Amino acid sequence: MANPLECVDTLTFDVFGTVLDLTGSLVPPIRAFLEGRDTDVDAETLWADWRARQRVDQYQDALLMAGHCGYQESCRRAFVYCLQAGGVPYTDAEVAEFMRCYQDLAPFDDAVRGLHRLRRSGRYRLVALSNGEPEFLEHLASNRIRFEFDAIISVQEGGAFKPHPGVYRAAARILESEPNRIMMVAAHSFDIMGARASGYRGAFVNRYALPFEETPYLPDLVVDDFSELGDRLLGA
Numbered sequence: 001m002a003n004p005l006e007c008v009d010t011l012t013f014d015v016f017g018t019v020l021d022l023t024g025s026l027v028p029p030i031r032a033f034l035e036g037r038d039t040d041v042d043a044e045t046l047w048a049d050w051r052a053r054q055r056v057d058q059y060q061d062a063l064l065m066a067g068h069c070g071y072q073e074s075c076r077r078a079f080v081y082c083l084q085a086g087g088v089p090y091t092d093a094e095v096a097e098f099m100r101c102y103q104d105l106a107p108f109d110d111a112v113r114g115l116h117r118l119r120r121s122g123r124y125r126l127v128a129l130s131n132g133e134p135e136f137l138e139h140l141a142s143n144r145i146r147f148e149f150d151a152i153i154s155v156q157e158g159g160a161f162k163p164h165p166g167v168y169r170a171a172a173r174i175l176e177s178e179p180n181r182i183m184m185v186a187a188h189s190f191d192i193m194g195a196r197a198s199g200y201r202g203a204f205v206n207r208y209a210l211p212f213e214e215t216p217y218l219p220d221l222v223v224d225d226f227s228e229l230g231d232r233l234l235g236a
Contacts, residue, residue, distance in 0.1 A: 005220055007181050008201055011118065011233075012129035012153070012171060014162075014186035015137065016071075018205055019111040019128075019145060023047065029101040034088065041086040049085070053078040055190075058131065058161035068156045071132040072102060102136075107145045108207075114226025115147050121234050125150045129171050129184070131161050151175065163194020172199075183220070185229065193217040203229060 013019055030050075031043035057078045061069055076099050083090050118126055126149055130137055134154045141149055153174055158167035172179045179199030186192055189212045192202040196217035204212060204219035205226065212218065223229045 004180070005183070005201060008124070008183045010125040010127060010175060010177055010182045011203075012127045012182055012184050012195075012200075013115075013149075014184070014188060014191050015128055015130035015132060015140065015145075016105075018185065018187040018207070019107055019115075020105045020140065021108045022051070022105065025105045026101060029098065033094070033098050037089055039086065039088045041088055046082060046086065046088075049082045050075075050079055053081050057081075062160045062164045065160075067159055068131075068154075068161060071130075072099065072136060074131075074161070075099070075102065103139065105140060105144055108226070110225040110227050112145065112147065114230050115145075117226075117230045118233070119147075123234065125175070127171070127175065128152045129155075129162075129167070131155050163190045163197075165194065165198045168195050168198035168200060189213050192219045203233075205229060 016022055027043050027047050030046055034041065034043055034046065054075055057074045061067065061074070076095065079099070080095060115126060118124055128137060128141060128149045132140070132154060134152070134156065137152050137154055141147060141152055151174070153171050155161055155167045157174060158164060158170035160166055168179065168184070172182060175182065180201065183201040183203055184192060184195030185203045185205060187205045187207045189204065189210070192204050193213065193215055196202045196219070202219040203221040203223065205223055207225065212222070221229070221232050223232060
């Protein structure tokens with residue numbers, strides 16, 4: 001039986017949480033935001049609740065067919081929801097100032113090394129496929145990840161947040177590729193499931209030591225980080 005990965009010539013990468021270290025980047029500013037406020041909520045708990053709420057907010061938009069409101073706006077709405085749920089006092093101006101921390105997100109070291117290793121191999125097109133807005137993604141790629149992707153595709157092209165199938169179909173159309181020639185690389189199982197259901201191959205970077213859902217849309221590869229991803233894809 002032929003190896004289904006042999007025809008893959010394009011890798012699409014999730015950005016937030018796969019290439020960029022959200023926890024390491026956002027917990028310190030959350031801690032600074034909470035300092036001096038009348039609350040028992042700690043930064044780690046608020047971050048865990050916030051991250052979970054972001055996904056709920058984005059899934060709701062997709063289910064309601066509300067379109068892509070913007071990644072940063074969905075993050076802001078989720079942050080405000082968690083502040084209200086935790087009884088944390090805030091003002092709109094304070095939240096607006098806090099959200100500037102998203103401009104300074106830092107990448108995982110292994111992701112940067114892995115992207116450059118894959119680039120040197122010359123074997124794949126390397127594409128960012130992300131929930132972020134186009135201009136925001138360009139900023140992050142140029143100034144934070146400091147890597148020149150072959151293409152940067154925002155889910156705005158599909159009109160919904162991942163894992164809506166329209167996102168993966170739009171990306172395949174933009175890349176002028178058959179879906180089975182594309183492999184989605186993500187640290188979130190929902191992203192792999194959405195891509196696999198749309199005909200892509202999938203590599204699950206299990207950074208967070210989480211189980212994969214029971215689903216027929218399983219990843220082709222499961223790796224711990226980008227170093228192992230490179231070993232598996234390049235035959236090291």
